[in-house]
Amino acid sequence: MPGSIRSSRRVFLKQAVATAFAAPAFIRNLSAAPPSEVVRHASFGASGMAGADLGAIASHPKVKLVCVADVDLPRAEALKKKFPELRVYQDWRQLLDKEAKNLDSVNVSTPDHMHAPIGMGAMHHGLHVYGQKPLTHDVYESRQLAKVAAEKKLVTQMGIQIHSSSEYRTAVAMIQSGMIGKVKEVHSWSSKKWGDSEPLPGREDVVPEGLDWDQWLGVCKVRPFIGGGYYHPGNWRKRLDFGTGTFGDMGCHIFDPVFKALDLTAPLTAHSTGPAPSATNWANDAVVHFTFPETKYAVGPTFPITWYDGDQRPSKEITGPVLGNRPLPDQGSLFIGEKGALLLPHIAPPILLPENRFEGVERPQIAGSNHWHQFIDAVMGNGTTLAPFSYAGPLTESVLLGGVATHFPNQKLEWDAANLKFANQPDAARLIRRPYRSGWEVTGLSEI
Numbered sequence: 001m002p003g004s005i006r007s008s009r010r011v012f013l014k015q016a017v018a019t020a021f022a023a024p025a026f027i028r029n030l031s032a033a034p035p036s037e038v039v040r041h042a043s044f045g046a047s048g049m050a051g052a053d054l055g056a057i058a059s060h061p062k063v064k065l066v067c068v069a070d071v072d073l074p075r076a077e078a079l080k081k082k083f084p085e086l087r088v089y090q091d092w093r094q095l096l097d098k099e100a101k102n103l104d105s106v107n108v109s110t111p112d113h114m115h116a117p118i119g120m121g122a123m124h125h126g127l128h129v130y131g132q133k134p135l136t137h138d139v140y141e142s143r144q145l146a147k148v149a150a151e152k153k154l155v156t157q158m159g160i161q162i163h164s165s166s167e168y169r170t171a172v173a174m175i176q177s178g179m180i181g182k183v184k185e186v187h188s189w190s191s192k193k194w195g196d197s198e199p200l201p202g203r204e205d206v207v208p209e210g211l212d213w214d215q216w217l218g219v220c221k222v223r224p225f226i227g228g229g230y231y232h233p234g235n236w237r238k239r240l241d242f243g244t245g246t247f248g249d250m251g252c253h254i255f256d257p258v259f260k261a262l263d264l265t266a267p268l269t270a271h272s273t274g275p276a277p278s279a280t281n282w283a284n285d286a287v288v289h290f291t292f293p294e295t296k297y298a299v300g301p302t303f304p305i306t307w308y309d310g311d312q313r314p315s316k317e318i319t320g321p322v323l324g325n326r327p328l329p330d331q332g333s334l335f336i337g338e339k340g341a342l343l344l345p346h347i348a349p350p351i352l353l354p355e356n357r358f359e360g361v362e363r364p365q366i367a368g369s370n371h372w373h374q375f376i377d378a379v380m381g382n383g384t385t386l387a388p389f390s391y392a393g394p395l396t397e398s399v400l401l402g403g404v405a406t407h408f409p410n411q412k413l414e415w416d417a418a419n420l421k422f423a424n425q426p427d428a429a430r431l432i433r434r435p436y437r438s439g440w441e442v443t444g445l446s447e448i
Contacts, residue, residue, distance in 0.1 A: 046076035050109035056372035100125035116141035133252035135396040140433035146393030158392030166368035171350040175261035181338030189308040190250040195284035219436040245282030246309040251399040266417035270405035285310035
């Protein structure tokens, strides 16, 4: 395999199974076609969020879906009916090894723990990358993916599609135009519960036919398969090694317009007052308090942003003066400024409060755009993406730091962004960058 990805022999033990699903002939007239005529695309993941991503990308008239990799082969079979010439792989490294020369772009829409290895592997092959949120599982990975994307001048986009919507773009414009004055504080929340208080089941179940459990584990340490949906296909979000909890899942969406509107950089501190994760699972009901440096849109020298999930919400003391009897939406953000407040439900138009103060005030209306097609257009040299890794990397870092803070309840952690560490909590280093298991090393991510 190429030097960018080193693999042990055992990862190819099931190669014959994957090859049996791969069409033997190249798709005609594509291998020599420049991106200006057609974008040759591959998907890592075949259903669920991956199915939504590749469906949206493939709907672009200049896209040809060439191949797909999925560790669960039956989940890829439905695609063969829609794309008969599609080549299917079970090992993502095998796809890159054999197909990179036939591709221009990829989407990485797998569980969180494989976002960085696959995305980095694709970029080492010079491929443009649409990466699902959160960009990576760990902070160090986000920093590295943004760095390599810039060095290689690749087109990138993180899958925070609401970033390109009219609702979020309009909210950003309203904040940056000063409609509520400089922002004094922000509260963001999600009702989702990607946590689990139950202990790890002490059993080992039979791996379903067609699922390569070793491939599914990828860079993570080996452990028994547990069925009943415990890991696959969706509840991996609750598990520390594979997902990033509610904040990682929804924070990249809901924190996004906050990050963009206020032109944020790295936080100064992170402080959790919610429950800590268990040895294997994220907790529900996180409350994470950040402080960020002053920007031209926010009151300084530092200002607070607080995240709540599960059943947690900002108190009535905070919301009452601006919301009155208006109920909070299940998910969203409340910006409290010097001249008023802005409530941004997820996903609905922004609301200026108190409403009587803003009666008759002209509001900007920013049109939305297709987030997936925007990526393909940029690959073809037409325009740029709105959520490239240069933006998505720092956003993801901040969100992931909130997850790290939940491991240290009631401690104000001081973030040293330049050195990727909490200056006052050395034990957090293991949560900023984890080792990959032997045989799954990826250049740019695994070196010590």
